[in-house]
Amino acid sequence: MAKILLVDDQDSILKTAEAILKKAGHEVFTAADGYIALEKLAIFTFDLIVTDANMPGISGFDLVKALRIGEKTRNTPIVMLTSRQEKRDVEKAIQAKINDYVIKPIDPNILISKINALLEKASGKAS
Amino acid sequence: MTKSALATRFLTKWGFTLAITGFAVLVAMASYVVFEYRNFARLEIHTNEVISQLRQLEASIERAETSQRGYLISRQLSFLQPYHKAVYLVSQELTDLTQLVADNPLQVWRAKNLDRLIDERIQKMETIIDEASRLPMSQVAKHIDTETMNELRTEIGKMETEELNLLAERRKYSQRFSALSIVFLIFGGLSAFLLLIFSARLIRTAAKRNMEQSSLISQVFDSMTDGLIVINKDLVVTHSNRASDLITEKKLRGMTLAEVYSHSRPATAGDAPADIDYRNSSLYRALRGETVLRFEVTMGNVDRKLISVDARAVVGEDGEIVAAFCTYQDITQRRATEDEWRNARExxxxxxxxxxxxxxxxxxxxxxxxxxxxxxxxxxxATDMTNEQESYVKTIKGSADSLLSLINQVLDHSKIEAGKLELDKQDFDLSGVIEGVMSLFRYLARSKNIDLKIVSDPAVPPALHGDPNRLRQILLNLVGNALKFTERGYVEVLIKPVDDTGHKLEFSVRDSGPGIPPDKQSHLFQKFSQVHDSKFVKAAGSGLGLMISRELVRVMGGEMGVESAVGVGSRFWFTAVFEVAKMASLCEWKPKGGREPLNGRILVAEDQVVNQLVIQKFLTSFGLECVIAEEGGAAVERAQSEHFDLIFMDCRMIPMDGYEATRRIRAFNKIIPIVALTAEGVSGEKRLCLEAGMNEVVNKPVDIDQIYRLLQGYLNKPDYDESQLDKLAEYESEGKSLIETLSEDFFTNGKALVVSLEESVRAGDLEKMKHYAHALRSPGLTLGLAAFAKLCAELEETGPGYDQIELRSKLDRLNSLYNRACGWLRQQTRSSKVS
Structure with a gap:
């Protein structure tokens, strides 16, 4: 079981991803925008972060940039949610040093398998 | 104007007036003082006269008294003679005194008093002298008294004192005035001197300025290459510059107009110079208020010069013409150059x-x-050959092919140059032409691993009337070029109509090639031009291709251009005007196989039998039920009483046209899609249709593919992705199934979002609209509402230059898609519960 932070401005995505991750046995925290995400990140430590790419205010890319600078979150795996239209965003996201991305609409199997792979890799490194 | 300049102007304007006024005041005061001074001097003399008169009078009286006493004592009659003389003098002197003091009433009164006293005294003396001749001395003596005499003396003394007082007073005044007059004299002299200096300076500055100005003006005038003559109202030349003197070969300044025009040109070459009536001259006419512009004259006695003349009046401040000027331009040389150039060009x-x-x-x-x-x-x-021989022959054929294409290009080029390029006119299938071009390049594109694709706007009419071969030639050239230079990425052909009529099309060929530097772009369409750069060495060809293409486009009534960025790619575009193919050719088109049958009931309002047949054929071939209404009224009736999934509406029908019919149908049915069928695309018709409440406009002749796509969009259930729901089916959220939770959110929040989106469009707030579209797209995607999500994505992509009408029709579609999506979701959740 891992502690996961979900960041997305769209309620439907939050609910869907939350339901999927909960069913997979993870502890899920949600944030409706980048500011809330940063607040929660200041209080808790997460094993993995799932964030939307395009959000008003702090965008997903800015969030990732910020996280990669922070001591605590530098090595936290990040999965980005992108749209099919935002092909360029995927490239941008990879440049922003995310660990993986999932194209919306979320396919539960893809999301779970990607997250589990990342978590395994992280725990392998840790141990 | 600067402050100091303003001050100078003020000084020159008012300084003189002020100075002269001051000076005049000074002079007036000085003369007053001098006058007064003279007056007092005269009065002083007068007073002195009065005093001396008084003293004489006193002396005369005393003499009379002395003589009288002498007589009394001596009793000699000889003493009486001086006495009588003295008495006579006294009366004379008294009269003089009275006259002298006539200006002073007090002195007059005193003089009268004196007169009385003297009279009394003389009376007494007469009495004594009379008594003395009869009486003894002792008796006479008692009459002798000194009282009257004393009184007399006192009175004279008083008068004298009065006069002396007056004298002192007058002296005081005259001294003051004399001092004043000296002061005025000094001041007057000083100010006169200052005035003199000031005016001298002013005159000198003005003169200097005038000199400078006129020298500047004449320098400017003389530096002009055009001649300039200014005459005043008296027909005298006031200005003429060097050029005008040169042109007219005279020193013009100071001449009268008549003199200027005497002997100014020979009547015919070789003749003696003749006078011209100066009243016909441009200057004279300009002075009469005419503006004489640009006419040419031949002038000069020796070298004949071609002169362009331009004359105008100069209007003074009061609106009166005060002068006229005229410019002369020697255009002999220019005309000669022009002629030379024209001949050379010819x-x-x-x-x-x-x-x-x-x-x-x-x-x-x-x-x-x-x-x-x-x-x-x-x-x-085709004959039997060894492999080696075959490869040789293939090379020959290949070389011959390229040689032939080169020759064709040269031929085209010379046709263009000779203006002999003509276009074919025939009906043709546009997609056939494009497909033909693409098929030629597909192999090459695949071998280079380049994505070769066509994007055609649905509004592009499939059948056109024009020259397909020339169109093919241009496309071959552009696509060939694009493929030649592009090493990876894509080459894309885009076709779209330029305007509503659909007659003018824009073709563009976009590639992800190396791009063309901006400075090279302008040379692209010139003859034998290629972009010479190490990157482009692979290019081979005559360099005529683009130039010919552009000429072809021009003949086709269009334009050609390029947009390119180095490292990004290029876009070559051109427009061309076609006619729409005749109706007859429409029936020849065979519906392409492989279309999925559609379901639905369509009402067609169309009054022309041929068109009815065509569209009926189309619709039934799609598997649709087709009902025909002969005119608008009938269509309204049927739409009211029966159920249809869509209405095709012809616009021009009698008695009720399509617009009116649409308005009436919209009064009771806002949802049913109504598609306009318009004949020849009249501009503005689309707007009329949409305003009447129609959803879309299709131009006739109708294209079967276009109709199918359109019907597919309206009739097919929205493109739902059920698999997406299946994937989410097992998950739960908030105590319900995830799908249920999301659906309920979509039912409640979705509606609000759609409404907000519409409002933001109405308010013209594009950013907000995009925000709402984004918020709708996410749940749409998650819930597998693919068509709905796609439309949202389209709305999100709306650019600033969007089409209002198109956007509004998208909003209508969004509304209907949303409603249908809700219905579908309800159905899905119900069925999943049941199962």
Whole structure:
């Protein structure tokens, strides 16, 4: 079981991803925008972060940039949610040093398998 | 104007007036003082006269008294003679005194008093003298008294004192005035001197300025290459510059107009110079208020000059014409150059035409043997040969092919130059032409791993009337170029109508090639031009392709251009005007196979039997039920009483037209899609249709593919992705199934979002609209509402230059898609519960 932070401005995505991750046995925290995400990140430590790419205010890319600078979150795996239209965003996201991305609409199997792979890799490194 | 300049102007304007006024006041005061001074001096003399008169009077009286006493004592009559003389003098002097003091009433009164006292005294003396002759001395003596005499003396003393007082007073005044007059004299002299200096300076500055100005003006005038003459109202030349003197060969300044025009040109060459009536001159006419513009005259006695003349009046401040000026331009040289240039151009064009003719003939002549070479090579290829031989023959054929295409280009070029390029006119299938071009390049594109694709706007009419071969030629050239230079990425052909009519199309060929530097772009369409750069060495060809293409486009009534960025790619575009193919050719089109049948009931309001048949044929071929209404009224009736999934509405029907029918149907049915069928695309018709409440406009002749796509969009259930729901089916959220939770959110929040989106469009707030579209797209995607999500995505992509009408029709579709999506979701959740 891992502690996961979900960041997305769209309620439907939050609910869907939350339901999927909960069913997979993870502890899920949600944030409706980048500011809330940063607040929660200041209080808790997460094993993995799932964030939307395009959000008003702090965008997903800015969030990732910020996280990669922070001591605590530098090595936290990040999965980005992108749209099919935002092909360029995927490239941008990879440049922003995310660990993986999932194209919306979320396919539960893809999301779970990607997250589990990342978590395994992280725990392998840790141990 | 600066402050100091303003001050100077004020000084020159008012300084003099002020100075002169001051000076006049000074003079007036000085003369007053001098006058007064003189007056007092005269009065002083007068007073002195009065005093001396008084003293004389006193002396005379005393003399009379003394003489009288002498007589009394001596009793000698000889003493009486001076006495009488003295008495006579006294009366004389008294009269004089009275006259002298006539200006002073007090003195007059005193003089009268004196007169009385003297009278009394003389009376007494007369009495004593009389008594003395009769009486003894002792008795006489008692009459002698000194009282009257004393009184007299006192009175004279008083008068004298009065006069002396007056004298002192007057002296005081005259001294003051004399001092004043000295002061005024000094001041007057000083100010006169200052005034003199000031005015001298002013005059000098003004003169200097005038000098400078006129020298500047004459310098400017003289530096002009055009001649300039200014005359005043008296017909005298006030200004003339060097150029005008040179042109007219006279020193004009100071001449009268008549003199200027005397002997100014020979009547005919060789004749003696003749006078011209100056009243016909431009200057004279300009002075009469005419503006004489640009006429040319020949002037000069020796060298004949061609002069361009331009004359105008100069209007003074009061609106009256005060002068006239006229400019002369010697255009002899210019005209000669122009003629030379024109001749040279004519000659060059002639040479170029000859060359083109020669090229055309030659190209044609070369083609004949080339055909022989190619034909034989083709035949040879069909025979049995060794591999080596076959490869040789293929090379021959390949070389012949490129040679022939080169010759064709040269031929086209010379046709263009000779203006002999003509277009074919025939109906053709646009997609056939494009497909033909693409098929030629597909192999090459695949081998280079380049994505070759066509994007055609649905509004592009499929059948056109024009020259398909020339269109093909242009496309071949552009696509060929794009493929030649592009090493990876894509080459894309885009076709879209430029305007509502659909007659003018824009074709563009976009690639992800190396791009063309901006400075090279302008040379692209010139003859024999290629972008010479190490990156482009692979390019081979005549360099005529683009130039010919552009000419072809021009003949087709369009334009051609390029947009390119180095490292990004290029976009070559051109427009061309076509006619729409005749109705007859429509029926020849065979519906392409492989269309999925559609379901639905369609009402067609159309009054022309042929059109009814065509559209009915189309619709039934799609598997649709088709009901025909002969005119608008009938369509309204049927739409009211029966159920239809869509209405095709012809616009021009009698008695009720399509617009009116649509308005009436919209009064009771806002949802049913109504598609306008318009004949020849009249501009503005689309707007009329949409305003009447129709959803879309289709131009006739209708294209079967277009109709199918359109019907698919309206009739097919929205493109739902059920698999997406299946994937989410097992998950739960908030105590319910995830799908249920999301659906309920979509039902409640979705509606609000759609409404907000519409409001933001109405308010013209594009950013907000995009925000709402984004918020709708996410749940749409998650819930598998693919069509809905796609429309949201389209709305999100709306650019600033969007089409209002198009956006509004998208909003209508969004509404209907949302409602249908809700219905579908309800159905899905119900069925999943049941299962």
């Amino acid at each position: 000659a060059a064009l002639q040479a170029s035409r000859l060359k083109s003719d020669f090229l055309a003939t030659m190209s044609h002549e070369i083609r004949t043997p080339m055909n022989g070479v190619m034909g034989m090579a083709t035949l040879l290829l």
